[in-house]
Amino acid sequence: MTGAGRRTRPLGSQTVDIAAPREVVFDVIAQPYLGRATGAMREKVRVLERGSDMVLAAHFTPVAGGRLTATTVETVRFTHPERIDFRLVRGPVPSVTESFRLTEHASGTRLEYRGEMGTDGWALGSRWGRLVAARWEETVAASLTSLKDEAQRRSRHTTPAAGS
Structure with missing residues (x-):
């Protein structure tokens, strides 16, 4: 849109504590973008362009009970x-x-998520933004849970046993 009637709203904050080193957590987040994505992640993320510290990526999110996919x-x-x-x-x-x-x-x-969403179109755009933001934050929360589980799993597999 044109920016007419632009309103912004916060996304998050969401915080999750992860029993894994920061390097491991970073690597789990970055892997589908900078490394080789797993089969499950290829259904969610496709890298379109890659640079040394930035990528352009398409993200696919099921909506409408899985009947549609938002890109x-x-x-x-x-x-x-x-x-x-x-x-x-x-x-x-x-x-x-x-x-x-x-x-x-x-x-x-500690992983902290924060964001900001902008909508155009005054009150109508603001109402649309509330709907989109609710789904957006649900998707982020699910991603944070998956990231936590995977980082902790990797950390357990790479940490030597006590007394070794």
Whole structure:
């Protein structure tokens, strides 16, 4: 759209503590973009262009009970090992910026998600944004759960047993 009646709203924040080193968590997030994606991830993410610290990627999200797939195109920028930033290029709203921030703490890594969504069209756009934001945040929450599970699984498999 044109930016007329632009309104912004926050996305998140969502925080998850992960019992894994920050490097492992970063690698799990970055793998489908910078490395070789698993079969399951290839159904969700396709890298369109790749640079040294940024990719352009299409993301596929099931909607309408899985009957439809929403496609967004985003730039994904990597600041190893503490941050990954996303910026919407094409999607259901004109503007989204997001970040995953990784900090070390006593039991592993804290991953914090924050973002901002912009909609055009005054009140009508704002109502559409509420619908999109609810689904967007549900998708992020599911991704964070998967990231946590995978990072902890990898960490268990790479950490030597006590007394070894």
